[in-house]
Amino acid sequence: MRGLEGKNVIVTGGTSGIGEATVRRFLDEGARVVAFGHRADECAAARRALTGLLAAIPLDVADPQQVADAFARADELFAAAGDPQLHVLINNAGISIRHPFLEIEPADWERVIAVNLNGMFFCAQQAGRRMAERGGAILMTASTNGIVGHPYYADYNASKAGVILLTRSMALELAPQVRVNCVAPGYVMTPMQRAEYTPEMLQATNRKIPLGRHALPEEIAALFAFLASDDAGYITGAVIPIDAGETAGGLASRDWILPSGTPQ
Numbered sequence: 001m002r003g004l005e006g007k008n009v010i011v012t013g014g015t016s017g018i019g020e021a022t023v024r025r026f027l028d029e030g031a032r033v034v035a036f037g038h039r040a041d042e043c044a045a046a047r048r049a050l051t052g053l054l055a056a057i058p059l060d061v062a063d064p065q066q067v068a069d070a071f072a073r074a075d076e077l078f079a080a081a082g083d084p085q086l087h088v089l090i091n092n093a094g095i096s097i098r099h100p101f102l103e104i105e106p107a108d109w110e111r112v113i114a115v116n117l118n119g120m121f122f123c124a125q126q127a128g129r130r131m132a133e134r135g136g137a138i139l140m141t142a143s144t145n146g147i148v149g150h151p152y153y154a155d156y157n158a159s160k161a162g163v164i165l166l167t168r169s170m171a172l173e174l175a176p177q178v179r180v181n182c183v184a185p186g187y188v189m190t191p192m193q194r195a196e197y198t199p200e201m202l203q204a205t206n207r208k209i210p211l212g213r214h215a216l217p218e219e220i221a222a223l224f225a226f227l228a229s230d231d232a233g234y235i236t237g238a239v240i241p242i243d244a245g246e247t248a249g250g251l252a253s254r255d256w257i258l259p260s261g262t263p264q
């Protein structure tokens, strides 16, 4: 990719799944990367596993003070490495809970919104303030769950729909210095997905996906790398599904729900 070498990049949720693959991709592109993760042990493991990583900083993105402190620490690390300017934020940390709408407890609703929407806002605002004059790119992880309804994830879906409109609003306010875009992955094979889907559920889901499989985290990382690069210089305010055709169809796409996967 053009224009990623030597850039300073923060990846939230950079210790697992999509975020970890994204850290690896930006390191491969020659960027300086700081990962944010939730737990100290995850961060210690990421530091050991990801050669070249500048740091992995534990925080709760739902806490604005912890977010401010983590960005300040990243500033120091980038400055010590030779360039204090933050160029790219991959705003990706998130959680999900599979539960029926009628059984969602207020505390669960509040936690999902606090991490997935408030956390995205706190991190994006910190990055936006640092980029407002000298420019940069902010990339958000939404989901196809923020585009169409999915059962058992009402809180998650609402949070991801919020991320999409947060992206578009920021893109308007931060232009022309900062480009703000959002990726909307479909089903990605990560620890989050494995925690909530049995092997039978994964197979049944694959039969509904036009390309017939889950995404690899590296495939989402590749889209982030493109969107952060100079090649994406005319793209802002975009919401890009990366979903193997999951959201391409209307009623006709229901054919894919057949157990055989054969349209009739």
Ligand SMILES: NC(=O)c1ccc[n+]([C@@H]2O[C@H](COP(=O)([O-])OP(=O)(O)OC[C@H]3O[C@@H](n4cnc5c(N)ncnc54)[C@H](O)[C@@H]3O)[C@@H](O)[C@H]2O)c1
Residues within 6 Å of the ligand: 012, 013, 014, 015, 016, 017, 018, 019, 036, 037, 038, 039, 042, 059, 060, 061, 062, 092, 093, 094, 095, 096, 115, 141, 142, 143, 144, 184, 185, 186, 187, 188, 189, 190, 191, 192, 193
């Ligand atoms: N896996 C999928 O199928 C899928 C599909 C669409 C969107 N997404 C989104 O992609 C993003 C990454 O998901 P994943 O599947 O890689 O999940 P994952 O569970 O593998 O990783 C989640 C990451 O977020 C971090 N995190 C969680 N809570 C946090 C908190 N309170 N503060 C700071 N960091 C926190 C974790 O430390 C971890 O690094 C999420 O926003 C998720 O909603 C995932």
